Amino acid sequence: MSTAIEIPYNSTERPDTGLYNAKLGVWLFLASEVMLFGALFSTYVLLRTGADTWEHGAEFLNVPLATINTMVLIFSSVTMVMSWASLKMKNFGKYKLYMGLTFLCGVAFLVIKSFEYAAKFEHHLLPSTSTFMALYFTMTGLHGLHVIGGMIVNGYLWGPGSKMWQTDPERFTNRVEVAGLYWHFVDLVWIFLFPTLYLLPGK
Amino acid sequence: MTEAHHHEEHHGELPFWRKYIFSTDHKVIGIQYGLTSLVFLFFGFSLMMLMRWQLAYPGKPLPIGFLVKWLGDSRMPGGIMAPEFYNQLGAMHGTIMVFLGVVPLAVGAFGNYIEPLQVGAQDMAFPKLNMSSYWVYFIGGVVMLCSFFVSGGSAQSGWTSYPPLSDVTPQSHSLFTGQSMWLTGMVFLITSSLLGSVNTITTIIQLRAKGLTWMRLPFFVWAQLVTGFLLLLAFPPLEAAGVMQLMDRMAGTSFFLPSGLVVGGKALNVSGGGSALLWQHLFWFLAHPEVYVLILPAMGIVAEVIANNTRKPLWGYKSLVYSVIFLGFMSFIVWAHHMFLTGMGTAINAFFQTTTMIISIPSIIILTALILSLWGGSIRFNVPMLFALAFLPMFGIGGLTGLPLGLASADIHLHDTYYVIGHFHYVVAPGTLFALFAGIYYWFPKASGKQMNETLGKWHFWGSLIFMNGIFLPMLIQGLAGVSRRLYDGGVSYLHAEHVLYLNKVMSHSAWALAVVQLIFIVNFFWSLFAGRKVTSDNPWEATTLEWATPTPPPHGNFLKIPEVYCGPYEYSAPGEDKDFHPQNEPYKKPGDQNNQEKR
Amino acid sequence: MSDTHHEDVHRHVKTYIRVFVALAVGTIITVLASNFHLGIILGIIVALIIATVKGSLVAAFFMHLSAERKPIYWVLVLTATFVVAMVGLIMFARRDQQGRQQGIFAVPAKHVPVHHAETPEGAHKE
Numbered sequence: 001m002s003t004a005i006e007i008p009y010n011s012t013e014r015p016d017t018g019l020y021n022a023k024l025g026v027w028l029f030l031a032s033e034v035m036l037f038g039a040l041f042s043t044y045v046l047l048r049t050g051a052d053t054w055e056h057g058a059e060f061l062n063v064p065l066a067t068i069n070t071m072v073l074i075f076s077s078v079t080m081v082m083s084w085a086s087l088k089m090k091n092f093g094k095y096k097l098y099m100g101l102t103f104l105c106g107v108a109f110l111v112i113k114s115f116e117y118a119a120k121f122e123h124h125l126l127p128s129t130s131t132f133m134a135l136y137f138t139m140t141g142l143h144g145l146h147v148i149g150g151m152i153v154n155g156y157l158w159g160p161g162s163k164m165w166q167t168d169p170e171r172f173t174n175r176v177e178v179a180g181l182y183w184h185f186v187d188l189v190w191i192f193l194f195p196t197l198y199l200l201p202g203k
Numbered sequence: 204m205t206e207a208h209h210h211e212e213h214h215g216e217l218p219f220w221r222k223y224i225f226s227t228d229h230k231v232i233g234i235q236y237g238l239t240s241l242v243f244l245f246f247g248f249s250l251m252m253l254m255r256w257q258l259a260y261p262g263k264p265l266p267i268g269f270l271v272k273w274l275g276d277s278r279m280p281g282g283i284m285a286p287e288f289y290n291q292l293g294a295m296h297g298t299i300m301v302f303l304g305v306v307p308l309a310v311g312a313f314g315n316y317i318e319p320l321q322v323g324a325q326d327m328a329f330p331k332l333n334m335s336s337y338w339v340y341f342i343g344g345v346v347m348l349c350s351f352f353v354s355g356g357s358a359q360s361g362w363t364s365y366p367p368l369s370d371v372t373p374q375s376h377s378l379f380t381g382q383s384m385w386l387t388g389m390v391f392l393i394t395s396s397l398l399g400s401v402n403t404i405t406t407i408i409q410l411r412a413k414g415l416t417w418m419r420l421p422f423f424v425w426a427q428l429v430t431g432f433l434l435l436l437a438f439p440p441l442e443a444a445g446v447m448q449l450m451d452r453m454a455g456t457s458f459f460l461p462s463g464l465v466v467g468g469k470a471l472n473v474s475g476g477g478s479a480l481l482w483q484h485l486f487w488f489l490a491h492p493e494v495y496v497l498i499l500p501a502m503g504i505v506a507e508v509i510a511n512n513t514r515k516p517l518w519g520y521k522s523l524v525y526s527v528i529f530l531g532f533m534s535f536i537v538w539a540h541h542m543f544l545t546g547m548g549t550a551i552n553a554f555f556q557t558t559t560m561i562i563s564i565p566s567i568i569i570l571t572a573l574i575l576s577l578w579g580g581s582i583r584f585n586v587p588m589l590f591a592l593a594f595l596p597m598f599g600i601g602g603l604t605g606l607p608l609g610l611a612s613a614d615i616h617l618h619d620t621y622y623v624i625g626h627f628h629y630v631v632a633p634g635t636l637f638a639l640f641a642g643i644y645y646w647f648p649k650a651s652g653k654q655m656n657e658t659l660g661k662w663h664f665w666g667s668l669i670f671m672n673g674i675f676l677p678m679l680i681q682g683l684a685g686v687s688r689r690l691y692d693g694g695v696s697y698l699h700a701e702h703v704l705y706l707n708k709v710m711s712h713s714a715w716a717l718a719v720v721q722l723i724f725i726v727n728f729f730w731s732l733f734a735g736r737k738v739t740s741d742n743p744w745e746a747t748t749l750e751w752a753t754p755t756p757p758p759h760g761n762f763l764k765i766p767e768v769y770c771g772p773y774e775y776s777a778p779g780e781d782k783d784f785h786p787q788n789e790p791y792k793k794p795g796d797q798n799n800q801e802k803r
Numbered sequence: 804m805s806d807t808h809h810e811d812v813h814r815h816v817k818t819y820i821r822v823f824v825a826l827a828v829g830t831i832i833t834v835l836a837s838n839f840h841l842g843i844i845l846g847i848i849v850a851l852i853i854a855t856v857k858g859s860l861v862a863a864f865f866m867h868l869s870a871e872r873k874p875i876y877w878v879l880v881l882t883a884t885f886v887v888a889m890v891g892l893i894m895f896a897r898r899d900q901q902g903r904q905q906g907i908f909a910v911p912a913k914h915v916p917v918h919h920a921e922t923p924e925g926a927h928k929e
Contacts, residue, residue, distance in 0.1 A: 005325045005760050009409050018872040021328045021409050027875045028401045028435060031882040036439035038886040039485055042893055043447065043458065050897065051476055058837060070830050078823045081865045085819075088812050128455030131476040138450055138458075184865045191857045194830075195850040199837035408874060436885055484893045535885050539896060548899030554892075 011170040026178045030185050033146075037189050040139050044196060047131050048203075055132040056202030060125065062116055066198050069112050070190060076105030077187045080154075080180045087173040092165055095176070099158045102183065106151040113144055136197050143189055150183050225338075227330035228759055232337050233316030234650070240308035243344060245721070247299035250292045252714055257284040258693035259711035278356070286691045290359035291381070293689055295351070297362030298385065301493065302392050303344050305635055309500035310396075310434070311340065313642050314403055314427045316650065320750035320757065321421050323412025323766040323788070328405040336399040343391030350384035358385035361689065363486060366459035366479045370451045371466050378453065386449045393442045396434045403431035412749070412788075414768035418524070419787070421748045421772040422517065425524050426503030429531035430496050437492035437535065444485035451477075458482075480545055487538040495534045497631055498598070499527065501638030502569055505591045508641050509573055511746045512588040513580025514783050516773035519572040526565035526572075533562040543611045544618050552611045559609035566602055570595065581776075581783075586660030590641035593668050594634060601630030604679060619689075622682020625675050633671040640667075640724070647728075648743050652755045653735035659727040666720030673713030677706035745784050748772055752788045822864045829857045 008014070009021050017024070048054050057063075083098035120126075120133075127137040157179055164172040216222075223231060256265055264282025265271050271282045278288040319327055327333045350357040358381045360369035369382055378387065407428045411420070447458040455473055459482045462475030510517045517523065539547065539555040574595055582588065604626040607613035617623060640663075647655050684703045686694040693707045694700030742751040749768070753761050766788035774785035833853045841849060863869040868879075 005330075007324075007326060007328060007330070007410070014409050017408060017874050019409065019874060021405055024409060024874060025329060025332075025401050025405045027878055028404055029397070031878050032397050032401075032435050032439050034879075034882050034886060035436050035889075036443050038889060039440035039443035039488075042890040043443070043481060043485075045890060046478060046481055046893055046897060047458070047476065049894070050478060063834065063837075067830065067834050071827060074823060074826045074830065077861060077865050078819055081819055082816065085812050085816055126455070127450060128457075128474060130474045131457055134450060134454075134456035134458060134474070137454075138447060138456070142446065181866050184861050187865075188858050188861050191826075191861065192854045195833050195837070195854055199833060199850055201837075201841070201843050201846045203843055432881070436882060440889065480896075481893075484896065488889055536888050536892065539892070542896075546900055547896050551892075551896045551899040554895070 011168060011174060020174055022174055022178045023181075026181050030181065033185060033189075037139075037142075037192075040135075040142070041192070041196070044135050044139070047135065051131065051203075054203045055130065057132070057136075057198045057200065059202075060123070061136070061198050062119065063198050065112055065116055066194055069109050070194050072105050072109050072112070073187045073190050076102045076109070077184050079105065080183045084173065084176045084180050087165075087169070087176055090169075092162075095165075096158065096162070099154060099176070103151060103154050103158060106147055106154070109147055110144065110151075113140070139193055139197065143186070143193060146186050146189070150179070150186050153179050154183065225334060227326070227334045229315045229319050229327045229330065229333060230650070230757060230761075232333050233312050233314075235337050236307050236311030236315060236340070237313075239341060239344065240304050240312060243299055244304035244308065247296050247304055248718065248721075250296040250299070252718055253284075254289060254292045254296065255711035255714045257289055257691070259708045261692040261695050284691075287356065287359060289691045290361075290689070291351070291357045294358045294361050294364075294385075295347070298347065298358070300631075301362065301497070302389070303340075303347060305497050305631060305639075306396070306493075307340055308639055309635065310403070310427070310430060310496065311337065311399060313500060313504065313639070313646075314399075314430075317646065317750055318403065318424055318427050319406055319410070320753060320761055321424050321748050322407060322410055323415055323749045323762070323768065324406060324410035325760045325762070325765075327402045328409055329402050332398055333402050336395045336402065339391050339398070340395035343388045343395060346384055346388035346391060350381045350388065353379045353381055353384065355380055357381035363490070364448065364482075365486075366448065366451065366477075366482050367461070367464055367466075369482075370448065370459055371471070374466065376453050376455070380452070383449060383452050386445045386452070389445050390442060393438045393445070396438055400431040400434040403427055404435065407431075412766050412768055415749075415787075416768075418521070419768055419771050421503075422506040422520070422523055422527075423500075423503035423748075425527055426499040426506075429527050430499045433492040433496050433499075433531055433534060437489045440485045441489035444482055448482065480542070483542050483545065484539070487541045488535075491538040491541065492531075492534045494627070494630070495530065497635050499531075501594070501635040502527070502573070504638045504642040504645070505573060505594050506576075507746075507748065508587045508591040508645050509576050510773040510775065511645075511744050512583045512585065512591070513577055514583075514775045515576070515580050516771070516775060517572065518575040518578070519568075520771070520773070522568055523572050526568040530562060530565040530569070533558060533565070537562055537609075540609050540611075540614070543614045556609060556611050560606075563602065563606060563609070570599060570602065585644075586655070586657055586664060587641040587645035589661065589664045590637045590644065593664070594637045594641070597633035597637060597668075597671075598630060601626060601628075601634050604629060616685070617682060619687055620682035621678040621686045621688055624688050625678030625682055628675045628678065632675065633668065637667070640664075643728075645744065646750070647731070648738045648755070649741075649750060649753070650756050651732055651735075652738055653731050654738055654743070655731045655735060656727050659723050663720060663724045663727065666723070667717060670713045670717035670720060674710045674717065677703075677710050681706055742786070745782075747774055747784050747786050749787055752786060818864055822860050825860055826857050829853055829860075 007021070009019075011020065013020050079098045079101040083095050083102060086092075086094035086098055117137075120137075125133055127134045157176055161175070162172070164175070226232060226235075253265075256263075262283055265279060265284070266282075271279050274288075278285055315327065315333065319325070347357075355373045355375075358364065358369070360372055360382065364382070364385065372382060373380055375383075377383070407420075407424055447456070450456040451458050451460060457473045457475050457477040459479050460471065460473050460475060460477045461479060464471045464473075464475065506517055506523070537555060537559045539551065540559045543552055543555075577592075584592075604622070608617055608623060608626060644655055644660055647653070681694070681700070681703045684699060686697070686700045686703060690697075694704055738755060741753065741755045744751070749766055750757075752766055754763065767790075768787045769790050770785060770787055772787060774787070776783045777785055833850060836849050836853070837846070868875070
């Protein structure tokens with residue numbers, strides 16, 4: 001059995017859909033992620049409206065740190081899309097720079113997050129403390145796992161995966177674009193998560 | 204864009220483990236899914252056979268010595284089933300049959316094997332992802348099986364895992380409790396399904412051969428496409444809910460635990476403020492589309508087999524396509540008909556009742572189109588066709604018995620009774636499972652180059668048909684009499700069940716007989732694989748769809764020449780042709796012919 | 804993929820920077836707005852609007868959604884429909900609960916005269 005299969009539309013777009021395979025694939029995946037985080041947000045809505053009282057996140061969550069984290073993620077989205085743009089302009093050096101920055105931003109986000117979590121545990125604020133804290137840890141925790149996942153992909157594309165630039169530059173550029181779409185989505189979720197958990201008034 | 208099949212540098216034969224274990228070839232993966240799911244199906248069936256002893260002979264010791272000894276005193280003290288063990292069997296029977304058996308067989312096996320072939324592709328869009336999907340499913344299955352062996356046993360709060368019971372059974376922060384392992388297993392299975400559906404949808408949209416327009420797709424492919432979207436969009440809320448239940452069990456949160464809950468006489472030491480109904484909403488948001496995941500591929504298979512064995516095009520192809528799309532969409536907004544008795548008000552009940560009634564329309568259209576397809580056909584009563592034909596009335600019964608359940612007022616009497624169990628088993632067992640059997644008998648020659656034995660197949664068919672009805676028809680009767688489901692003693696302690704209790708014995712004996720009949724199938728399957736009659740043609744059923752345009756069995760890459768499609772999927776008995784079928788990849792001799800066909 | 808000209812991508816880069824600035828500003832506005840006591844409803848609305856604007860910028864420009872193809876749009880429209888249905892119907896179900904009907908579902912309570920139970924000896928009635 002030879003390994004001579006070539007799946008069409010990995011690098012080029014299919015004329016009638018205008019898409020290459022991985023782009024459709026990642027958008028489908030993101031659609032499922034929207035449903036996942038949507039379910040968590042609807043849990044927030046349901047539990048909050050059913051409660052007599054609800055915590056004001058800003059009172060004991062670290063808003064300054066989370067604001068910094070928001071900026072970090074937004075910045076990383078810019079560097080991510082710049083890394084793809086660099087490949088489109090055939091500048092592999094710039095790609096490495098921007099992708100590296102994106103990865104470091106991810107590290108920064110997780111480090112700041114771990115400070116936050118540590119502070120919570122020190123003050124005996126655990127998931128079991130209240131439904132608000134349960135939601136806080138579950139939503140930010142799941143989001144954090146997604147950040148880690150994205151970093152693994154980005155790290156691979158920065159490191160060993162970048163070899164594909166030599167053999168199939170179009171396909172590699174597409175891979176970076178697709179990884180970028182995922183990364184932007186992770187940023188997008190945080191854009192909604194941050195005000196919901198940290199900023200909304202209590203009741 | 205590659206047109207011709209490249210003969211790239213030959214990298215040498217792949218080693219055994221790359222060719223058969225960690226293969227990226229959709230056909231190998233399809234067979235892996237197929238064999239694994241069949242094993243799980245038989246295992247899940249065995250769990251139920253054990254339950255049926257307790258239901259037919261409640262409180263009597265099981266007369267199978269070695270089995271009692273192996274199960275041990277905690278599960279079968281003195282040979283008599285402990286109630287907790289009965290609940291474990293019930294919860295795991297449902298879980299295994301749905302998530303480890305039917306869906307992997309219908310979508311993972313048939314979808315993976317047939318769909319790329321029918322769209323004329325060399326493989327799925329993402330072969331490595333496909334391989335990962337299978338192995339993630341496998342791990343999920345192993346986790347589920349291991350859950351039987353932890354202390355306290357497996358999950359035992361129903362396949363529906365309703366809190367607060369599932370949150371506190373047992374009360375333990377450990378991951379190694381049956382329920383927490385169930386939740387972990389589900390996360391793996393959901394991930395597998397999500398990745399698989401991304402592959403399915405992308406393959407159908409992106410890898411269709413030249414000339415294969417949307418309205419020339421075999422109905423099987425349409426069914427898999429809609430199924431893919433159901434899996435993609437409906438599963439994540441259950442994954443979220445599963446994570447939250449794990450948090451409840453292991454981190455002491457109260458997502459699903461209301462305030463003031465008392466368990467075993469002691470107030471629960473949690474924050475409270477949660478909602479048990481939230482779980483139900485999120486669970487059924489998935490689980491309703493899930494049942495359409497169970498039936499749609501089956502309808503797809505039945506359509507293929509009927510068209511082929513009536514030697515005429517399907518009646519109402521367009522209606523079939525629009526109905527299946529509409530059905531998929533509607534399936535997302537009917538879920539709370541599983542929750543009519545949870546104290547929801549009349550307005551919301553009316554909403555879900557209405558959408559549920561509406562969703563029966565496309566179902567009926569599909570069934571009717573399939574039945575009408577038989578009219579005027581030259582019917583060949585081979586084994587696949589027998590199963591496909593039986594599917595029609597059996598699914599009819601299943602579907603019709605669903606109607607009173609979908610009406611809130613009737614559901615008051617029928618909810619959580621054996622009527623429900625009868626209803627859904629009719630759709631899944633002599634419904635979906637029959638369609639899957641039809642698919643196995645139908646595509647076996649393509650995948651293996653051998654024919655399955657017709658006589659054994661007919662015994663398998665008739666035996667299964669008779670005994671399945673022997674199991675599930677009495678359930679409808681018991682349910683109407685008010686016998687509740689999930690009763691460990693089968694209804695013995697309830698006065699209103701007295702006059703229908705004898706049916707328990709009828710059902711149990713039918714179940715055990717059904718198992719014996721399946722042995723015929725297993726023998727046939729393996730014997731034919733090794734010593735069956737060889738097929739003499741690549742297209743023994745004289746079918747029109749692209750999977751038959753490959754060598755037998757199809758090699759890596761599937762097609763010797765990338766196919767181009769010239770006509771619709773069911774060009775049988777077209778006037779003016781020299782044979783009674785026109786394969787999709789065969790060009791027309793005269794330029795005018797093609798237009799004539801498509802106008803029909 | 805078709806070759807994008809250098810000038811084209813350069814224009815895109817300018818856009819990315821502008822979007823970044825907009826997002827940063829939006830973040831600051833959100834944090835500042837939360838310091839005003841807007842009340843629950845207004846607070847949620849403001850937060851939601853700002854987040855939606857920010858999210859749309861990310862989607863439209865970083866994710867190139869503004870230039871994307873029909874299949875993607877349809878997938879997203881479908882997804883959005885189901886999210887709205889999920890959240891909406893769950894909320895609807897909660898509001899329309901028997902015995903807890905509020906607002907448009909309110910059922911006027913029947914007046915049931917209250918009979919005071921006999922108080923046990925020594926107990927004070929509040």
